[in-house]
Amino acid sequence: LSREKMPNFDSFITNHEASSQKLLRFKTFFVTEGINPLAVSRQLLDDICICSCGFVFPEISGCFHTPLNSVANMPKPIPSELKTSPAERIVFNGPFEEKKNYPFSIINNGKEKIAYMIKLSNEMRTMCEPSHGVLDPGENMWIRVHLEEFKPTVENTQPNTLTIEYCFPPEGSDKNFNPSWFRLNVIIRRKHVALEFNA
Numbered sequence: 001l002s003r004e005k006m007p008n009f010d011s012f013i014t015n016h017e018a019s020s021q022k023l024l025r026f027k028t029f030f031v032t033e034g035i036n037p038l039a040v041s042r043q044l045l046d047d048i049c050i051c052s053c054g055f056v057f058p059e060i061s062g063c064f065h066t067p068l069n070s071v072a073n074m075p076k077p078i079p080s081e082l083k084t085s086p087a088e089r090i091v092f093n094g095p096f097e098e099k100k101n102y103p104f105s106i107i108n109n110g111k112e113k114i115a116y117m118i119k120l121s122n123e124m125r126t127m128c129e130p131s132h133g134v135l136d137p138g139e140n141m142w143i144r145v146h147l148e149e150f151k152p153t154v155e156n157t158q159p160n161t162l163t164i165e166y167c168f169p170p171e172g173s174d175k176n177f178n179p180s181w182f183r184l185n186v187i188i189r190r191k192h193v194a195l196e197f198n199a
Helices: 009-016 021-032 042-047 066-075 179-183
Strands: 048-050 056-058 083-084 089-093 100-107 114-120 126-129 132-135 140-147 158-169 189-198
Touching: 089 100, 114 126, 114 179, 126 158, 158 179
Parallel strands: 089 189
Antiparallel strands: 048 056, 083 100, 100 140, 114 132, 114 158, 126 140, 158 189
């Protein structure tokens, strides 16, 4: 690659004080992608490197190859802890010969919007409404847990688990929940609430 194709690159090298081998890889990447190196932050230089096969990968993750267009879409920060009320368990009191429901709330305690979906260890007997959604910062959502009637025994009155999975939705998304968000390169957190049966 000629220097005429990469103006001001020497200034970029001086400003960032990085190894020549690493910067030569960056130079190749910038020319190929048409990116001005002076517009790249020191943090980006420190956090990523270019390998000879033409892929970008975060140094902290070792040699996990990520396509070049993923540089701008690196994983978001970890979502703040989701709060629930009750915090740890929901107790259904007998008799259980009729349907019951129990309201509880989930609170987005963070400063960014989150998407959530609820999973139940016994979906034949319990269900939640709504079972998924998007919460704005500070928003409190009331959820209703429905319990079908059943004949209690020692075995079927053992605790079940309600699990709330949550993550950041894509930037710019609205409040229309999309389950595919959980299959993106995001960090998913989980909040577990026990479902107990007091016969």
